[in-house]
Amino acid sequence: MPDPTAGVGIELSDVTKRYPGQEHGAVEDFSLRVEPGELLMFVGPSGCGKTTTMKMINRIIEPTSGSITIDGEDVLSLDPNELRRHIGYVIQQIGLFPHMTIAENIATVPKLLGWSKARVADRVDELLRTVALDPGVFAHRYPKQLSGGQQQRVGVARALAADPPVMLMDEPFGATDPITRLRLQEEFRRLQADIGKTIIFVTHDFDEAVRLGDRIAVLSERSRIEQCDTPANILADPANEYVAGFIGRGAGLMRLALIPIGEVPLEAPDDSSAALGVQDSLRDALDLLVLTGGQRVNVTDESGSVAGSLTHAGISAALGAPRLPTGTAP
Amino acid sequence: MTVHTGQRNALRRFTTPIAVVLVLGAVFAWVGTLDLDSIESRTLNAEHLLDRTREHLVLTVVSSALVAVLAIPTAVLAHRVRSRIVKAVVIGLGNIGQATPAVGVVILLAIVWRTGFTTALVSLVAYCFLPVLRNTLTGLEQVDAATREAARGMGMTPNQVLWRIELPLASPVILAGLRTALVFSVGVATIATFINAGGLGDMIVNGLKLQRFSVLLVGAVLVAAIAVLIDWAAGLVEDRVRPRGL
Ligand SMILES: Nc1ncnc2c1ncn2[C@@H]1O[C@H](COP(=O)(O)OP(=O)(O)OP(=O)(O)O)[C@@H](O)[C@H]1O
């Protein structure tokens, strides 16, 4: 039997939204299929229509034309309130209810669905732990007593509360400093590995898209899809100038971050002590090389024994760069 | 709760009633030293004072309750309609009620309809409708659009959004409107005397007409004391029911 809370597919076909009095649609002829359990990132500049596209899926905004299905069902044929109770929604402005405690905020949808008190309480506890907030400390606080980053985590917990198969997340980590943001992204990646929901995640930070996404849809004005592919493919082969421009500098480093050391051929180890594991990324390896100023860095396998070593040249080769001649020719 | 707000609350809780009791005590002590003539002693006795005060309070409280029951739902409806025109019309009607001189309304109503309690009540309601209406509408409009959208996005029906999100968040502003209405109506209820609806206005008007300063003074001081005490009590209620977390 399929797990009802695991992801389901979403399909948008020729979806257009034109606000009254606008010459062009904010979104025009948008078509995309999101696979079950996939984390799809929408990236694009401010005002390109990311939020509008996303809000049509839970009918906060009604499309002017086109069709949207979730798990094969046309969302326009469903009762909007019932539909929304089964779609986790993290809004761009966080939008916690200021007069309710953190626990009450998180309990919103489970209560709407008529869960028992005990079940709701358990779930709130579990979710607070999931987003790394101590229930004893935070459950009975009010939103204004939390920092921006903590509020965003509560926003994510609230959206996850009833274990919806689909999540719409609009810049959920937008209001945090780079360090907190990195930590939230890390937590979120671990979480998604466990829960496997179908997620549409909006950001205008390409780094974030690369770090989290299974696929990235790079959008331009009117929500036009310039490229939709895996982060590695987009970085290695941007479809056009626009995408290349959006990636900006640092594409090489971003790609390295996506490749685990275990996926590239290793050379013989030397007797230096600095070492990384095979599950670390090539970017970590390069970082260590730069920091130590050494020629190579040793790599240990899962059991902790030294498996080989990596050099600058080996790292470059993983990106498909021509191998520079080293001292000893192979 | 910090020591500071604790002290402030205690001060606020007790200074007002103590001050009112002191002032009333001083006034009655002074009245006690006077040689009252027959007109004065017919008015300045416990039974008469209690009757007029009761009439005044009933007018005030009943009219304010009616205003709450009428103005809040009207504002909610106007808010729901989401049409600028409807809102403008509703506010406009409330404005007319308030801009018209209260004495004029009372006397006009008494001429075209009848004298007495009901007429006084109707004009008080008309007069106090606006602050509650306007505050309710403002309070509802003021709810952050993101908060409202989050509520809708979680799958709350429009009624659930109203009861669970909008009204609680608007409640401090709505209560402030009710408090204003209560204090207004204490003052305006003094004109009920012109149409035989009683109240402390009797004493003020008689005191003036018959040139009995003591009667006038006691009437005026009682009206002021009621206004201050009602405002004080409403403030306490406001503090109690204001949603935490705001
Ligand atoms: N309610 C509205 N009425 C009219 N135009 C709107 C409305 N909401 C959005 N727009 C317009 O539609 C376009 C897309 O807006 P949208 O909010 O989807 O952008 P976005 O990609 O989410 O931007 P950001 O990254 O700044 O959040 C913008 O040009 C915006 O001005």
Ligand SMILES: [Mg+2]
């Ligand atoms: Mg947006």
